[in-house]
Amino acid sequence: MIKKNIPNAITCCNLISGCIATTMAFLGDVRMALLWIIIGAAFDFFDGMSARLLKVSSPIGKELDSLADDITFGVAPSTIVFYALTIIDYPDFLEPLRSFLPFFAFVMAAFSALRLAKFNLDERQTTSFIGLPTPANALFWGALVLTLEDRIASLPYMVFVLLALVCLSCWLLVCELPMFALKFKHWSFRGNEVKYTFMGLSLLVLAGFGFLRGWWIVIALYFLISLVLYLKEHSGGTANDK
Numbered sequence: 001m002i003k004k005n006i007p008n009a010i011t012c013c014n015l016i017s018g019c020i021a022t023t024m025a026f027l028g029d030v031r032m033a034l035l036w037i038i039i040g041a042a043f044d045f046f047d048g049m050s051a052r053l054l055k056v057s058s059p060i061g062k063e064l065d066s067l068a069d070d071i072t073f074g075v076a077p078s079t080i081v082f083y084a085l086t087i088i089d090y091p092d093f094l095e096p097l098r099s100f101l102p103f104f105a106f107v108m109a110a111f112s113a114l115r116l117a118k119f120n121l122d123e124r125q126t127t128s129f130i131g132l133p134t135p136a137n138a139l140f141w142g143a144l145v146l147t148l149e150d151r152i153a154s155l156p157y158m159v160f161v162l163l164a165l166v167c168l169s170c171w172l173l174v175c176e177l178p179m180f181a182l183k184f185k186h187w188s189f190r191g192n193e194v195k196y197t198f199m200g201l202s203l204l205v206l207a208g209f210g211f212l213r214g215w216w217i218v219i220a221l222y223f224l225i226s227l228v229l230y231l232k233e234h235s236g237g238t239a240n241d242k
Contacts, residue, residue, distance in 0.1 A: 004058075007051035011064050014043035018072030025079035028087075030149060033080055034142030034212055040072035041135045066116045073134035074112030077141040081105035084145045084152050084162060091156045101159070108166055108173075112137065115173040129179040132172040136219045141169070143215035172223070179226040198225055 017040030024033035047065060051057045085102035094101070112134045119125055144165075145152065152158050182195055189196055201221060206214040 003054055004056045006054060007047045007056060008061050008064055010043050010047035010050055011061065011068050014040045014047065014065075015068035015071050017043060018068065018076050021072060021076035022079045025076060025083050028083055030080055030083065030142065030146045031212060033076060034139075034146055034215075037072060037076055037138050037142050038212075040068075040076075041139070044069060044072070044135065062120065066120060069116055069134055070109065070113045073138040074109040074116075075106075077138040078105045078107075078109040078112075080141055080145050081108065081162065081166060084149070085159065087149075087153045088159050088162070089154055089156045090159055094159065101163075104163065105166060108137075108141075108169055111170040111173045118174065127183055128181045131175050131177060132169070132179065132223065133181075134173065136222060137169055137173060139215040140219035141216075143213055143217075143219075147209075147213045147216060177226065178230055179222070180229065194225065194229065198222065 017036045021033045021036035021040065024030075024036060044065070047061075051061060082102045082105040085105060086098075090098055090101075115131055115134055118131075119129075122130060124130055148158075152162070180194055180198075182199070184192060184195070186192075198221070202218045205217045205221070208214065209217060
């Protein structure tokens with residue numbers, strides 16, 4: 001009985017991490033919010049691994065995992081953006097909307113839930129992703145706001161940048177863009193060139209910009225590599241069709 005519930009207990013740790021991250025974001029502590037998102041991501045990785053190793057996967061575990069993920073990777077990053085939109089220096093003509101605009105951030109939590117629901121039903125995403133994974137989106141926002149917190153608070157035009165990026169994130173979460181996953185069928189470099197190259201570049205970025213602040217660059221790099229791969233494959237297919 002204990003063995004059966006180990007993965008679900010780890011998933012609950014992910015959910016609790018997301019709740020703590022959300023609380024830290026509401027308190028304006030972006031660094032701690034991001035740290036707890038990363039801790040939640042670690043639990044999210046190990047709950048699936050433990051379920052496979054123990055051979056105790058269940059429909060309840062799958063549903064619980066999605067609920068936990070929407071808290072940690074949907075609500076928590078949305079709250080970070082909410083905080084950013086409350087401290088930002090608004091242009092004069094937007095000042096009357098200061099009390100309302102920050103709540104727009106939670107649209108991203110709704111799209112994260114939609115992305116997770118689609119993922120559970122989409123059989124194409126067993127070895128790769130269709131659209132931006134919610135953990136990647138959460139890491140991007142936590143690191144971006146942490147890095148630009150001082151500029152966000154002092155530059156009026158940043159409100160437009162943040163709102164535009166929220167809209168972009170919402171689209172990326174549910175779009176049909178294929179994105180590679182760090183899942184390995186074998187460990188040799190041949191056949192895994194993109195994954196190992198990305199991992200190497202990510203380590204360099206995190207070492208150069210800091211473990212917390214570098215994540216937004218890592219996720220931007222992940223998106224760009226996925227986009228280039230898609231365009232390369234699409235253009236290749238078009239050329240072959242002619």
